[in-house]
Amino acid sequence: MTPTVAEFLARWEAAGGVGWYVGPDERLGDRLAEAWQRWVPSDEDAVAALWLPEELDRPERLLPWIAAVRAVRWEPGQDPTAYRQAAAAAAMGVTGALAAVAETGSVLLALGPTTPLLPSLLPPIHVAVIPTDRVVATLSEAFHRLYRAAAAAGWPPVAKFVTGPSMTADIEGQLVVGVHGPRVAVAIVCEEPLA
Amino acid sequence: MTGTLPQDPRPWPTRREAALKNATMRRTVGEVTRRLAEGRRRALADYPEGQVKLQRAQVAKRQAVARWQTLWSELQAAVTAHGGTPHFAATAAEAVALVRQIARQYAVRRVIKSKSMVTEELELTQALAQDGIVVLETDLGEYIIQLAGEKPSHILGPAIHRNRAQIAELFREDAAQHGLLPPSSDAYEALTEYARRRLREEFLAADMGITGGNFLVAETGTLVLITNEGNADMTTTLPRVLVSVVGLEKLVATWDDLLDIVQQPALSGVGRRLSTYTTLVHGPRGPGVAEGPEAWHLILLDNGRSALHGTPYEEVLTCLRCAACLNVCPVFRQVGGHAYGSVYSGPIGIVETPLLTDFRILPELPSALCTVCHACAEACPMAIDLPAHIIRLRQEKVRRKLVPTAHRWSIRQWAAQWRTPAGYRRTIRWARLAQRWYRRGDRLEGAPGMAAGWFQSRSMPPVASPTFREWWAARPESAGRALR
Amino acid sequence: MSKVQLFVTCLVDLFRPEAGIAAVQVLERAGVTVEFPEAQTCCGQFSYNAGFKPEAAALARHWVATFESTEGPIVALSGSCAAMVIHSYPALLAEDAQERGEPEAAAARWRERAAAVAQRVWEWSQWVRDHVPPLAGPKPAPGPVVACHLGCHMRRLLKETQAPRAVLEDRGVAVREPVHAEECCGFGGTYSMTEPVVSTALADAKLTALDALRAEGAVCLTGADLGCLLHLEGRWRRRGVTFPVRYLAEVVDAAETGHWQDFSPPSAPLSPPRSQARS
Numbered sequence: 001m002t003p004t005v006a007e008f009l010a011r012w013e014a015a016g017g018v019g020w021y022v023g024p025d026e027r028l029g030d031r032l033a034e035a036w037q038r039w040v041p042s043d044e045d046a047v048a049a050l051w052l053p054e055e056l057d058r059p060e061r062l063l064p065w066i067a068a069v070r071a072v073r074w075e076p077g078q079d080p081t082a083y084r085q086a087a088a089a090a091a092m093g094v095t096g097a098l099a100a101v102a103e104t105g106s107v108l109l110a111l112g113p114t115t116p117l118l119p120s121l122l123p124p125i126h127v128a129v130i131p132t133d134r135v136v137a138t139l140s141e142a143f144h145r146l147y148r149a150a151a152a153a154g155w156p157p158v159a160k161f162v163t164g165p166s167m168t169a170d171i172e173g174q175l176v177v178g179v180h181g182p183r184v185a186v187a188i189v190c191e192e193p194l195a
Numbered sequence: 196m197t198g199t200l201p202q203d204p205r206p207w208p209t210r211r212e213a214a215l216k217n218a219t220m221r222r223t224v225g226e227v228t229r230r231l232a233e234g235r236r237r238a239l240a241d242y243p244e245g246q247v248k249l250q251r252a253q254v255a256k257r258q259a260v261a262r263w264q265t266l267w268s269e270l271q272a273a274v275t276a277h278g279g280t281p282h283f284a285a286t287a288a289e290a291v292a293l294v295r296q297i298a299r300q301y302a303v304r305r306v307i308k309s310k311s312m313v314t315e316e317l318e319l320t321q322a323l324a325q326d327g328i329v330v331l332e333t334d335l336g337e338y339i340i341q342l343a344g345e346k347p348s349h350i351l352g353p354a355i356h357r358n359r360a361q362i363a364e365l366f367r368e369d370a371a372q373h374g375l376l377p378p379s380s381d382a383y384e385a386l387t388e389y390a391r392r393r394l395r396e397e398f399l400a401a402d403m404g405i406t407g408g409n410f411l412v413a414e415t416g417t418l419v420l421i422t423n424e425g426n427a428d429m430t431t432t433l434p435r436v437l438v439s440v441v442g443l444e445k446l447v448a449t450w451d452d453l454l455d456i457v458q459q460p461a462l463s464g465v466g467r468r469l470s471t472y473t474t475l476v477h478g479p480r481g482p483g484v485a486e487g488p489e490a491w492h493l494i495l496l497d498n499g500r501s502a503l504h505g506t507p508y509e510e511v512l513t514c515l516r517c518a519a520c521l522n523v524c525p526v527f528r529q530v531g532g533h534a535y536g537s538v539y540s541g542p543i544g545i546v547e548t549p550l551l552t553d554f555r556i557l558p559e560l561p562s563a564l565c566t567v568c569h570a571c572a573e574a575c576p577m578a579i580d581l582p583a584h585i586i587r588l589r590q591e592k593v594r595r596k597l598v599p600t601a602h603r604w605s606i607r608q609w610a611a612q613w614r615t616p617a618g619y620r621r622t623i624r625w626a627r628l629a630q631r632w633y634r635r636g637d638r639l640e641g642a643p644g645m646a647a648g649w650f651q652s653r654s655m656p657p658v659a660s661p662t663f664r665e666w667w668a669a670r671p672e673s674a675g676r677a678l679r
Numbered sequence: 680m681s682k683v684q685l686f687v688t689c690l691v692d693l694f695r696p697e698a699g700i701a702a703v704q705v706l707e708r709a710g711v712t713v714e715f716p717e718a719q720t721c722c723g724q725f726s727y728n729a730g731f732k733p734e735a736a737a738l739a740r741h742w743v744a745t746f747e748s749t750e751g752p753i754v755a756l757s758g759s760c761a762a763m764v765i766h767s768y769p770a771l772l773a774e775d776a777q778e779r780g781e782p783e784a785a786a787a788r789w790r791e792r793a794a795a796v797a798q799r800v801w802e803w804s805q806w807v808r809d810h811v812p813p814l815a816g817p818k819p820a821p822g823p824v825v826a827c828h829l830g831c832h833m834r835r836l837l838k839e840t841q842a843p844r845a846v847l848e849d850r851g852v853a854v855r856e857p858v859h860a861e862e863c864c865g866f867g868g869t870y871s872m873t874e875p876v877v878s879t880a881l882a883d884a885k886l887t888a889l890d891a892l893r894a895e896g897a898v899c900l901t902g903a904d905l906g907c908l909l910h911l912e913g914r915w916r917r918r919g920v921t922f923p924v925r926y927l928a929e930v931v932d933a934a935e936t937g938h939w940q941d942f943s944p945p946s947a948p949l950s951p952p953r954s955q956a957r958s
Contacts, residue, residue, distance in 0.1 A: 076483035116485035155477035166425040170336035173227030181425025566867030568831035589730025610734030648872035653913030663699035
């Protein structure tokens with residue numbers, strides 16, 4: 001694990017999130033299964049709202065978890081209202097990310113045709129999966145990455161830096177997690193598997 | 196042009212007494228503000244990079260405020276290019292009319308709002324309700340005070356004046372009214388869970404979302420929203436129409452300027468390097484996208500702000516609404532936000548309220564709610580010299596004769612006598628005569644004129660005999676310093 | 680030997696001459712020549728903070744004229760009045776000159792005069808810490824404990840929080856600050872008269888914090904600003920509490936002479952009177 005990855009995971013956890021590292025000889029699907037087992041109440045109908053970048057969205061990386069759950073995915077052309085209801089009903093949202101920032105412990109998400117943000121917002125649990133090469137040291141690098149992406153492909157209607165779970169201190173100043181957004185925010189930094 | 200702000204109709208002594216009698220509020224406000232102030236101190240001590248960015252941000256923000264008109268032109272072009280619709284509202288009334296018109300245009304019935312000080316300025320919720328539109332606040336604190344029919348008492352914690360038993364009672368009534376399960380207990384988690392459950396359906400059913408904004412980036416046409424709960428993210432992505440109402444002072448010029456400033460509200464407000472959600476809105480959803488509004492209307496609000504342009508008060512517009520000044524203000528800790536009677540409370544509120552309204556409302560604020568302790572100046576990330584502005588506003592009040600005649604007379608007499616040693620000695624003679632009436636044993640228990648206020652709650656030693664200068668003149672070894 | 684100009688402040692002169700006398704005695708005991716420019720009256724901060732600018736400027740002009748004809752450091756018996764001279768005078772006098780229609784050059788001249796004299800101003804404990812060594816001999820075993828409240832302008836405008844503690848600890852006095860020490864006591868000059876209710880609420884909060892130090896056996900409340908001290912003492916007295924309140928120099932003087940009889944009986948025995956020999 002590089003120091004940048006370690007700092008990101010430490011700061012993400014300091015912000016109230018759960019930070020995991022998947023080494024080159026480990027399987028992402030094992031950690032997703034672990035998250036599912038830990039935070040999703042046992043319910044046979046539980047659904048996951050899912051999108052991942054192509055290099056991660058493969059059975060060999062997502063097993064055994066992917067075989068055990070029903071995953072809802074957004075396909076352009078689908079009815080947005082139906083997708084929204086499905087995402088709201090999902091027990092867990094799993095997404096990729098544009099970047100992760102060590103300096104602040106944040107994950108950068110950008111809305112696009114293949115990258116909906118609802119899975120990161122509506123379910124009670126959000127798991128962000130970040131390949132190691134997307135973990136940057138400073139907020140400045142992430143800002144510039146977004147700026148360059150926008151220069152090439154236009155600005156996403158919405159982009160956001162997420163730093164830990166949804167929280168509030170509105171009642172007597174006491175911190176409570178999981179107001180409107182997820183109460184459990186997991187960041188998994190994932191190495192390229194060994195060939 | 197002068198702006199308008201809503202005001203609490205109760206006079207200051209009534210507001211003050213209500214606040215000081217509310218022990219629950221004072222305890223909660225004291226604890227919360229101290230915790231936030233301590234969080235800020237720790238976060239900054241641990242983060243020297245933040246200081247470097249801040250120094251650049253102070254400069255950039257002052258420049259942006261000075262050339263807001265140019266930046267607004269740039270922003271309009273960028274927002275239009277993203278498919279959004281920019282509007283300008285010179286007054287609060289214009290802004291309200293615009294929002295009502297947009298709501299009509301899209302046949303809106305249900306509105307969800309994320310927390311915004313500007314919409315409090317406009318009393319937008321009340322205006323839309325007149326059109327039969329249901330408007331729900333979605334920030335937990337704002338939802339609580341909406342149920343209670345109150346105004347926010349703190350920029351960041353609108354409901355910190357209420358304790359959880361009071362909140363539980365509000366939620367139980369709300370649940371009964373909507374046929375929902377009430378919160379399972381008075382625990383913080385149970386109350387929060389109720390709000391999540393109650394508002395989730397509203398998020399999914401709303402036609403229009405209304406937000407404020409923390410920053411507007413002219414170069415890129417970006418609206419930045421900084422929140423912790425996730426409600427602003429729902430507001431900006433779920434309803435089919437999004438309206439953002441933003442004060443013109445929120446403009447920054449470039450993406451790099453945003454980078455320098457974007458962490459400051461979280462660092463100074465709650466002591467984090469970033470809040471949970473830093474959301475960057477650029478426009479309505481594109482084709483094939485699962486979420487986001489179909490239309491985005493951005494309203495830039497003046498409402499008295501541009502009148503500060505070119506005055507010594509211009510830097511006041513660089514305020515980030517981080518609430519650091521509220522959190523360290525000793526007076527705020529005693530009386531809480533409602534006592535101010537204005538949407539904007541705390542040190543920044545006592546400066547902004549008279550400035551935006553040209554003293555038309557609440558002229559007591561700069562005088563009655565500041566001891567000039569300078570804690571706010573020390574805390575302000577934008578280096579706004581709040582005590583200097585407060586003193587300048589007090590000077591303005593003297594010029595406009597907004598100070599009681601008795602005070603004016605007392606201070607003028609005082610200064611007129613003490614500008615010479617002879618006058619000073621004369622007042623000592625007067626005081627020694629006058630204090631016979633007020634002396635009880637070794638203490639004074641009263642005084643005439645302005646000084647009477649002191650004796651409402653405190654005593655004083657009498658004017659000494661001898662005074663220091665009399666002792667000095669009489670002591671043998673000094674016999675006047677000239678002989679030394 | 681060094682020589683200083685004493686700026687006693689109106690509050691010390693009128694209401695607590697003992698504070699000024701103690702300040703003189705500590706300095707003279709160390710061989711410092713103390714001069715007292717007798718034309719001095721008041722720095723004008725009362726008027727300034729209340730928004731009465733021309734009135735404040737009239738007092739400020741008199742202050743500058745009084746002290747600029749003297750030599751050497753100006754030692755102020757108040758952090759707040761020292762801050763007024765240092766931080767507010769140059770701009771106040773220049774702006775006031777402009778507003779009275781004087782030419783630009785005259786305004787600039789006032790700014791220079793004010794800045795020149797302001798450069799010589801020290802708060803008393805700052806000067807004592809740097810120029811008056813403590814008495815010779817070993818430091819006494821745990822001396823009396825005092826509660827210390829520092830005014831906001833001392834803390835935030837002079838940025839001085841250590842000097843009072845240093846001069847006391849050098850003389851064997853243990854210094855305790857109340858919780859939330861950085862919070863204003865509510866005095867605020869004329870604020871204490873024009874807004875007595877909030878001013879008193881703040882005093883009561885401060886007194887509650889100080890009660891813990893009284894319980895720990897503090898023999899008095901001290902501080903570097905008589906305004907705050909009179910406000911807190913006056914509130915205590917009205918509530919029936921007669922706990923001693925002393926200006927900083929009075930405590931330093933007591934520590935140097937061993938004359939603690941005017942102070943509250945402490946829970947622990949006081950250190951014996953100390954030799955006055957100096958190294």
